[in-house]
Amino acid sequence: xxxxxxxxxxxxxxxxxxxxxxxxxxxxxxxxxxxxxxxxxxxxxxxxxxxxxxxxxxxxxxxxxxxxxxxxxxxxxxxxxxxxxxxxxx
Numbered sequence: 001x002x003x004x005x006x007x008x009x010x011x012x013x014x015x016x017x018x019x020x021x022x023x024x025x026x027x028x029x030x031x032x033x034x035x036x037x038x039x040x041x042x043x044x045x046x047x048x049x050x051x052x053x054x055x056x057x058x059x060x061x062x063x064x065x066x067x068x069x070x071x072x073x074x075x076x077x078x079x080x081x082x083x084x085x086x087x088x089x090x
Contacts, residue, residue, distance in 0.1 A: 005072055006072065006073060010073070011051075011054060012073040012076055012077065015051050015054065015077075016047055016076070018050075019046050019047045019050065022046075024042075024043065024046075027042065027046075028042070044078060044079070045084070047077045048064050048068070048077060049064070051073065051074070052064050052067070061086040061087070062086045064086070065085065068083040069083055
């Protein structure tokens, strides 16, 4: 998702790029893919959690779900995927 509202030097862009470049082989080897095809991948879930802890505002799965519906930075991380239910957020 290209979002011109978010400044190019905003930390959400850095977090997204960092997670994209991570070697997640061990992570995917440990956890089964439980999410439906329409929902965000585990890769995106990691972005949510890292960003939520960076913001130090709300790190519960319910708060992350709510922020995905309302916060532009979370929507940026979500891209074109549907918001996952709080029970599927890591």
